[in-house]
Amino acid sequence: MTGPDLVLILLGAVAVGAGILCVTTGQIVHAALWLVVSFGALAGGYLVLTAEFVAWVQVLIYVGAVVVLLLFGIMLTRAPIGRAADVDSGNRLLALAVAAATAAVLVTVMVLGFGGAHKPVAAGGGSAEALGSSVFRTWVLPFEVLSVLLLASLVGAIVLSRSDIGPGARGGGRDGG
Amino acid sequence: MHIVYPTIVSALLFSVGVYGVLARRNAILVLMAVELMLNAVNLNLVAFDVWWRDRLHGGQVLTLFTIVIAAAEIGLGLAIVLLVYRNRDVVDVDRLRTLAEDRTPEGAAAGEPEQSAGRDGGEAEAGRGAGREAVPPGGEAAP
The missing domain is CATH 1.10.287.3510 (Helix Hairpins)
Known part of the structure; x- marks a missing residue:
């Protein structure tokens, strides 16, 4: 076991532990904050895997945007700030069994498939230059399609969020135009 | 690695x-x-x-x-x-059980008291939304 392996295992333990706390804590705001810890540890894991650009995108998008959006959602739905009693549904044991079975199958497959595989990792494979030239040369068509999808989801979120348009509202902007 | x-x-x-x-x-x-x-x-x-x-x-x-x-x-x-x-x-x-099949007997039997209360509220909403289906009142669904 080399140094990067050890760091990766420690960061993975932090990520999985924070994820477990995120899905088991009784306070909804704490779940979002444990999600930040889990995503941060995963960004550290990307750095160890020499994927620098993906690590910073992870920090920017997930920790910066997605968790803030989730906190907005928590506040806007007037979730209980303190300890809430009914955040877990009744089928917790069934969910635990399904999750344990999933973990057993996946870990068994991964250990059997890649148990002793070892290869040194060279730095520089995940820099912004390499990824940028790859995105804008090979993957430029999926990139553009994805930008259209992002625009469509943005418009959809605005349409869903506004209350003065839609079938229930009379005299909206559509009727005036 | x-x-x-x-x-x-x-x-x-x-x-x-x-x-x-x-x-x-x-x-x-x-x-x-x-x-x-x-x-x-x-x-x-x-x-x-x-x-x-x-x-x-x-x-x-x-x-x-x-x-x-x-x-x-x-x-x-x-x-x-x-x-x-x-x-x-x-x-x-x-x-959020408006689209669920509320008439299944095991669903009515397995519901806890607070869940059945919530489910009755969902049924009431479903009855109000659909209107033409004969949704049973909460007294019938409770075990």
Whole structure:
């Protein structure tokens, strides 16, 4: 076991532990904050895997945007700030069994498939230059399609969020135009 | 570097996400668990991209695309959750039973008292929304 392996295992333990706390804590705001810890540890894991650009995108998008959006959602739905009693549904044991079975199958497959595989990792494979030239040369068509999808989801979120348009509202902007 | 460690971390994180999706009741906590599962997939993609030294960087580029799709998904999901909250004053996924088949006998028998109360509220809403179906009142559904 080399140094990067050890760091990766420690960061993975932090990520999985924070994820477990995120899905088991009784306070909804704490779940979002444990999600930040889990995503941060995963960004550290990307750095160890020499994927620098993906690590910073992870920090920017997930920790910066997605968790803030989730906190907005928590506040806007007037979730209980303190300890809430009914955040877990009744089928917790069934969910635990399904999750344990999933973990057993996946870990068994991964250990059997890649148990002793070892290869040194060279730095520089995940820099912004390499990824940028790859995105804008090979993957430029999926990139553009994805930008259209992002625009469509943005418009959809605005349409869903506004209350003065839609079938229930009379005299909206559509009727005036 | 061993490839097995990031894949095991990814598998465990995915299982944690599966547990969260199945066990949580608040819709926003379900969305958080979905984000955990997406991050597990991202870790797998990055690990195998680095492992195979892909010349086109397919794994890392696909990870960036997955992050973008996750951002779009969380935006739309939160918009839908806020719309449900505005219309129903509830974000519990167990109590949004308008589309469920409420007439199944095992569903009526297995409900806890508080759940059956919530389910009766859902039935009342379903009756108000559909109007023409003969939805039984709460006294009949209670065991």
